[in-house]
Amino acid sequence: MSLHPQPIHDIREQTIAVAHAAFPKGNVYMTMRDELGVFYTDEAFAALFSNRGQPAESPWRLALVTIMQFAENLTDRQAADAVRSRIDWKYVLGLELTDSGFHFSVLSDFRARLVDHEATEQLLNAMLEQFKANGLIKGRGKQRTDSTHILAAVRMLNRLEQVGETLRNTLNVLAEHVPEWLKAQVPVEWFERYGARFEQYRLPTDKQEREALANTIGADGYWLLTMIYDDRSPRHVRELAAVQILRMVWLQQFYLENNTVQWRDKNNLPPSEKMIISPYDTEARYSHKRDTTWIGYKAHLTETCDDDFPCLMTHVETTASTVQDVEVVDAIHADLAMQDCLPSEHP
Known part of the structure; x- marks a missing residue:
C-alpha cells in the first residue's frame, strides 16, 4: 500500500x-x-x-x-x-x-x-x-508511575506441559526444514507422544508417574540435541531458533547426573526473570503483583497528577513482567526530558 x-x-x-x-x-x-x-x-x-x-x-x-x-x-x-x-x-x-x-x-x-x-x-x-x-500539562509539575500487566499470547502451561510442548515445537520445525533427516532419527513411539499439543495430553496424576514422564521427555530432548549436534548432521539445523530454545529450556528444567537425566526440583530452577515460560514467546515471564498473576510483560504508565489539571498519560515503558517500577525511573526521566515533560516531583 x-x-x-x-x-x-x-x-x-x-x-x-x-x-x-x-x-x-x-x-x-x-x-x-x-x-x-x-x-x-x-x-x-x-x-x-x-x-x-x-x-x-x-x-x-x-x-x-x-x-x-x-x-x-x-x-x-x-x-x-x-x-x-x-x-x-x-x-x-x-x-x-x-x-x-x-x-x-x-x-x-x-x-x-x-x-x-x-x-x-x-x-x-x-x-x-x-x-x-x-x-x-503543567511545566515541571508532579507525575507518578504505576505498572499494569500485559498478557502474552500464549497458554499458561505447567512445567511438564511446557517441556513437552517445547520438544513438540522443535520436532515440528525440524519436520519443515529437514524432514528426511528427522524421519531417520525419530523413534516410532515419538509420533504418538509428541503428535498432539501437550495441553491436550492426558497427564498422569500420580507424582511419581509425572516425574517419570518428565524424565522420559528430558531424555528424548537430550537425545535429539545429541543428534542435532552430531558432526554428521546438517550444520544449519543447529542455528534454528526452535533448537536454541530447546537447548535453553533443557538447561533450565533438567540436569545430567551420572549420564542420567534428572528433572529439576522447583527449588533448583532459575529465577523468574530468566525462566522461559513458553517456546512460542521466549521473552514472556511469569510474574505476580498484588492479586494478579500472569505470564507476559509489564507496562509502566506515567501520568500527571497536579491539582486543577487533568491527569494525562506522558510516558509508557514496556518491560519484562519481572521489572519493578523503580528500575525504569532513569529511562522514563530521560524520555520525558526529550519531550520537555520532565516533572519536578515523581513519587
Missing part, C-alpha cells in the same frame, strides 16, 4: 448537525475534537508506506481509531463497525454520515507498520504536543 497524503477535512456540516442533535450535551469524542482539533497528520506516518501501490486509508484516521478502540476495549471488527455506524466516531474522524468505513484488517496492518518501523511512540508524542499547546 502507498500513502497519498490527504488534506485533513473539517467536520462535515451534516455530521455536525446530526451529532449535536443526537448528543445535545456532547460526548467525550465530540469534546475531544472540538477542544483539541486533529493532532495526527498523514505526513507524520509517510515513512510507514510505499510510494507505489494501492492508496492506503488515511493514516491520521487509523491512528485515532487505534486510540479510541483501545479506550473502549474493542476488537478490530467492532472498531470498524463503530466507524461505519456511530455518529460520534464519524464526527471526530471528520467523515460523511454515509461513509462506509474500511475493512477491519486495515487496523492490524496499520499496527504492524507502526511496530515494524518502531513508530509506536508517535501516537503518544503527537498527543503530548497538543496537550502542551492547549496548556493541559
Whole structure:
C-alpha cells in the first residue's frame, strides 16, 4: 500500500448537525475534537508506506481509531463497525454520515507498520504536543508511575506441559526444514507422544508417574540435541531458533547426573526473570503483583497528577513482567526530558 497524503477535512456540516442533535450535551469524542482539533497528520506516518501501490486509508484516521478502540476495549471488527455506524466516531474522524468505513484488517496492518518501523511512540508524542499547546500539562509539575500487566499470547502451561510442548515445537520445525533427516532419527513411539499439543495430553496424576514422564521427555530432548549436534548432521539445523530454545529450556528444567537425566526440583530452577515460560514467546515471564498473576510483560504508565489539571498519560515503558517500577525511573526521566515533560516531583 502507498500513502497519498490527504488534506485533513473539517467536520462535515451534516455530521455536525446530526451529532449535536443526537448528543445535545456532547460526548467525550465530540469534546475531544472540538477542544483539541486533529493532532495526527498523514505526513507524520509517510515513512510507514510505499510510494507505489494501492492508496492506503488515511493514516491520521487509523491512528485515532487505534486510540479510541483501545479506550473502549474493542476488537478490530467492532472498531470498524463503530466507524461505519456511530455518529460520534464519524464526527471526530471528520467523515460523511454515509461513509462506509474500511475493512477491519486495515487496523492490524496499520499496527504492524507502526511496530515494524518502531513508530509506536508517535501516537503518544503527537498527543503530548497538543496537550502542551492547549496548556493541559503543567511545566515541571508532579507525575507518578504505576505498572499494569500485559498478557502474552500464549497458554499458561505447567512445567511438564511446557517441556513437552517445547520438544513438540522443535520436532515440528525440524519436520519443515529437514524432514528426511528427522524421519531417520525419530523413534516410532515419538509420533504418538509428541503428535498432539501437550495441553491436550492426558497427564498422569500420580507424582511419581509425572516425574517419570518428565524424565522420559528430558531424555528424548537430550537425545535429539545429541543428534542435532552430531558432526554428521546438517550444520544449519543447529542455528534454528526452535533448537536454541530447546537447548535453553533443557538447561533450565533438567540436569545430567551420572549420564542420567534428572528433572529439576522447583527449588533448583532459575529465577523468574530468566525462566522461559513458553517456546512460542521466549521473552514472556511469569510474574505476580498484588492479586494478579500472569505470564507476559509489564507496562509502566506515567501520568500527571497536579491539582486543577487533568491527569494525562506522558510516558509508557514496556518491560519484562519481572521489572519493578523503580528500575525504569532513569529511562522514563530521560524520555520525558526529550519531550520537555520532565516533572519536578515523581513519587
